[in-house]
Each structure stands twice: as C-alpha cells, then as structure tokens.
Amino acid sequence: MTLALPTPVLWTLAGVYALLGIATAIALSLANIHQDQDHRELKARIQSWWIIVTVFSGALLLNRTISILFFAILSFLALREYLSLIPTRLSDRRVILWAYLAIGLQYFWVHIGWYGMFLIFIPVYMFLFLPMRMVLIGETTGFLNAIGTINWGLMLTVYALSHLSYLLMVPTATNPSAGGTGLLVYLVLLTEINDIAQYCWGKLLGRHKVVPKVSPGKTVEGLLGGMTVTTGIAVVLAPWLTPFSPLHALCLGLLLSLMGFIGDVTVSALKRDLKLKDSGTLLPGHGGILDRIDSLTYTAPLFFHFTVYFYVGGQWL
Incomplete structure (x- = not known):
C-alpha cells in the first residue's frame, strides 16, 4: 500500500531539511570564523542528522510495508x-x-x-x-x-x-488532516527537538546538575529549557499534524519532554554501569543506535497510548 504523504507532513519534512541546511551553514561559518577551535564533532553530528532524516523520510515516502520494515x-x-x-x-x-x-x-x-x-x-x-x-x-x-x-x-x-x-495504522478518521504519518512525524520531531534543545540550553545556561551520578552533563536549566521549547512547538504543530486540542498538545509537550529526558538518562545509567561513553560508533557525533533512540523508548509508548485513549478509543478493540 503506497503512503501518499499528506501535505502537512510533506511541508514539515521540508521544514526539517531547511533547518538542517541552516545548521550546516552555521557550522561552516563557525569553522571559518573560529579556525583555532575544533568543530569536528559538530560537523559529524549534522552530517549524521542529514543521513538520519533522509533515511527516515525515504521510508515514509515509499509505502507502509517499507515503513514498518524500516x-x-x-x-x-x-x-x-x-x-x-x-x-x-x-x-x-x-x-x-x-x-x-x-x-x-x-x-x-x-x-x-x-x-x-x-x-x-x-x-x-x-x-x-x-x-x-x-x-x-x-x-x-x-x-x-x-x-x-x-x-x-x-x-x-x-x-x-x-x-x-x-x-x-491509526484510522484516517482519527486524524483527517495528516493521518497516522502525521502523528508519527509529530512524535519523532518533538522527541528529537527536545534532545537538541536540552543539549543547547544546558550548554548555554547549565549550572545545576539534575542527576550528576548518572549523567553529569544534564542540568536543570537544560531540562527546563528543553521542556519550554518542546511544549511550545507541540502546541504550534498540533493543528497542523494532529487532532489534538490545545490542552492535550500542551500536556503532551510537557509529557514528551520529561519522558524523553528520563529515557535518555535511563540508557545513560546502563552505559555508566558498563563504563561506556557511547553505545556504539554507527552514527558519528552521536554514538550508536541506542544513543539516538534512547528518548524514543519512553516517548513512543506513552504518546501512542495517550493518542489511543483520547482519540482512537475502542476502534481497535
């Protein structure tokens, strides 16, 4: 079955590519301005994001079977x-x-x-x-x-x-504007934006550690900054990609940003127990697969069951 991606999803993906283009331009500018500093990790992160986004969007553009296989x-x-x-x-x-x-x-x-x-x-x-x-x-x-x-x-x-x-597999009637694909893109986008926002705010303003014994780099300022950004974007994108009311979008923004953080530090606890910095080397600048999907291990089930409880109801029962 071919997935003819809804217009809101296509525009959202186009926006993500535009943001990656801006990030790439900024990284190149920083490298030229501050030639005495090492920007290799930043470049590697952005290059990996290009690959991740391209593979993800490619899987969605093909058909539902390929997406599930992905x-x-x-x-x-x-x-x-x-x-x-x-x-x-x-x-x-x-x-x-x-x-x-x-x-x-x-x-x-x-x-x-x-x-x-x-x-x-x-x-x-x-x-x-x-x-x-x-x-x-x-x-x-x-x-x-x-x-x-x-x-x-x-x-x-x-x-x-x-x-x-x-x-x-969410019924189209549940989300007429963007379908199940819109819900998927909404979830993944918010989860990953939350990771990036918490990282950036932590670097800029981070002073107070949240769980220093598990993840010393995580700060209260980074957590709150990420929650604010993620919740704001959740409310803005909800009418575009989801059937959620403003109140539900607000609640989901707070829930996903907090649960994303917990998923992140849970995998960090695993790595610390094993005395590892990263779970692998498959994604330059990020580490391994677990380093990139750790937040999703918590946000995906919670988002899914929130959606089913409030919007799908008994259609699958």
Whole structure:
C-alpha cells in the first residue's frame, strides 16, 4: 500500500531539511570564523542528522510495508547493539536467537493490524517463553541476571520502538488532516527537538546538575529549557499534524519532554554501569543506535497510548 504523504507532513519534512541546511551553514561559518577551535564533532553530528532524516523520510515516502520494515530493522540494530554491550553467557545464544525472531513477529502483528497481539506478544508471551527456554538449557548459574537482561533489552529496543510503527495504522478518521504519518512525524520531531534543545540550553545556561551520578552533563536549566521549547512547538504543530486540542498538545509537550529526558538518562545509567561513553560508533557525533533512540523508548509508548485513549478509543478493540 503506497503512503501518499499528506501535505502537512510533506511541508514539515521540508521544514526539517531547511533547518538542517541552516545548521550546516552555521557550522561552516563557525569553522571559518573560529579556525583555532575544533568543530569536528559538530560537523559529524549534522552530517549524521542529514543521513538520519533522509533515511527516515525515504521510508515514509515509499509505502507502509517499507515503513514498518524500516522500524523492524531499527529494532534489530538496537537489540544487536544492546546485546553487544551486555555480558552474556555462552548458553544464552539459543535464547537470544528467539529474542531476534520475536522482532519479526512483533512487526508482523503491526503489519496485519492485530492490535491485541501487538500489545501482549512481548510483555506476556515472550516474557513467559524466554525463561522457559533458558530453563530447558539447564544452566542455572547467572540465570536471573541473564533472563532479566534479555527481557529488558527486548522491551526497550523492540516493544517500545514498535509503537512508532503502529502509529501508521491509526484510522484516517482519527486524524483527517495528516493521518497516522502525521502523528508519527509529530512524535519523532518533538522527541528529537527536545534532545537538541536540552543539549543547547544546558550548554548555554547549565549550572545545576539534575542527576550528576548518572549523567553529569544534564542540568536543570537544560531540562527546563528543553521542556519550554518542546511544549511550545507541540502546541504550534498540533493543528497542523494532529487532532489534538490545545490542552492535550500542551500536556503532551510537557509529557514528551520529561519522558524523553528520563529515557535518555535511563540508557545513560546502563552505559555508566558498563563504563561506556557511547553505545556504539554507527552514527558519528552521536554514538550508536541506542544513543539516538534512547528518548524514543519512553516517548513512543506513552504518546501512542495517550493518542489511543483520547482519540482512537475502542476502534481497535
């Protein structure tokens, strides 16, 4: 099925590309003006953003199946990166194989629109099946740590992220102006803007640490600045991309900015426990996949269920 992107979505994506063009021009100007300073990380970040936005928008422009496949691949890469960081036992490999197979099934439920199975497959059936499979192997040393590690990784990188793709299945009647794609773009845009805004405000005004033992770079000023910017943009874009009332858009702006922060520091706690700065090197200037999607692991499910509760109602039940 081809996704003829609604006009509001196309204009929003065009706006994102325009902002990237402005950011690129600013970075080049800074490099020319301040030649004594190292701007390589800034350039790498912007270059990675060009790639991320191009791949994301390309997946949306093709068709719904390709879009769902894109998120399945994203989950696969995120789970693989996660498991590459976490110490696992040799005997866990057969259990991990089942975790990878669960990715295909989870996104298959999305593809066929089986809402009930989408909701419970990983948190119920895989949660019960993986420990059973591990028990049959017979290795009891480190059992609790191993199964907890795999189950949490599956929830974080597959279940949470799969809510992004199910937004594409939202009935058109729910959001006549921009459809499910508009909701998806709205969510991703606000989450990523929040990350950028919190980073910028923290660099400019940051004085007071929020969680110094987990993420020393996070400040109260950065958090509040990011929440203000994100909430403002949420209210402005809501009539364009969503069916949300001004009050709901305001609430979502506050919720997404706060939950994005929590998702970020939760993955930061994981990396600090493992004594790592970044989760990988796939995205220059950003780190790994987990470094880029950490906020979405919290914002995606919350945004999805907020939308379903207030706007979709019982249409999927």
